[in-house]
Every structure is written in structure tokens, then in C-alpha cells.
Amino acid sequence: SQQGEEDPQALSIQEGENATMNCSYKTSINNLQWYRQNSGRGLVHLILIRSNEREKHSGRLRVTLDTSKKSSSLLITASRAADTASYFCATDLRGANSKLTFGKGITLSVRP
């Protein structure tokens, strides 16, 4: 079963706009990670945020984590056509047999 559920499932924006993607999860976590996947290829790690952190930045990426709402958001500012990809959140469940559990992903299309 999916622990992380991303929202929306698909997002289409114009180059230069910001893209916001959300991830909700069901049980307590140790950390949450965001990954990007370009069409049918391997995943690329974007950012890891620990359960005791609320916000993290990396270049044009900003991730927030709200453990009380069991949700995270990934913001990509000033999007580029090269940001077109699928984005996944992955959670590491607290107390469970530790492994990463991925959501089904968000397909982001950035129109030039």
C-alpha cells in the first residue's frame, strides 16, 4: 500500500511559473525525501527533510514538512522546461522495518 500520496497527480504550468506539489502520509515518519524521475529513467534525489525539520531549501527547491498534518510540499520556483518530469515523495516509516515507501508520483509538465 502507498504511504505517501502526492497531489495533484498531474500539473501543467508555463515556464517561469512556480510549481507546488503536495504529499500526505498516514503514519509517523523519520524522514521524507523527494525524488525526480525523467521519463522511464532512474530517480534523482532532490532533498531529504527529517521529522524535526520544518523547511529546507536547495537552489530553486523549497520543501516544507508539517508533521501535525502529516504532509509535505515541494515548491519549484521559476520553473524551466527541463523541470518536466515525475516527482515522488518517499517516506521512511518510524518504528517499521525501515525502508523507503514511495508515492505514485506527480507528473509535472512545464510548457516553454
Place this chain on the structure above:
Amino acid sequence: KAGVTQTPRYLIKTRGQQVTLSCSPISGHRSVSWYQQTPGQGLQFLFEYFSETQRNKGNFPGRFSGRQFSNSRSEMNVSTLELGDSALYLCASSLLAGPYNEQFFGPGTRLTVL
């Protein structure tokens, strides 16, 4: 540093056959995890190996097995292939065991079962 490599990149098999996929982690990484990705089920964890020992296993039938060698290279084997095994198989390596660290993914092996 070279990235994670997976061989072969593409594979076509028929039902009932078996297949072995290979993964070479980034130099120095001792943990290798395997995932299956399908349009219907998404990314699902298969197993993780660390220092030649299976550390964790997902909810897959016994037809799926793996191993890790002393040089950290890993193989996964699927026996008695079924149509539903068609998927992109991804391996990921990390420096340490467990999901607490960044995982570096290979490009995947796309398996088609006819």
C-alpha cells in the same frame, strides 16, 4: 565517481523463464536496494542488501530473490516469470544501510515478459 550501473538495460523474456539482473553501486557504497516500478503499482521495494546480507525485504513472492557480493555488486533473480513481472527494475545504492540516507538510483532494467 561513476554512478550506479545496471545491466542489461532492456530484456525480453517469455513466461516461465528466469532472469538475472545486475547492479553495480557507486564505489564505496555498501547498501544496494531494489525496486520494481509499474504503472499500476508505482515504485515498490523489493529488498535491500548491506555487506552481503539481506537487511530488509518487501512483500514479493519467493520467485524474487537477490544477493550481494563482497564487492557490493548485487544481482536479483526472478524465476518462473509471469506477465505481471513486466516492469522497470531499479536499483539504488547508498553509503549506509537503511532509508535514512540519500539513495542513488541506476537507470533501470526494463523487463518485458511475453
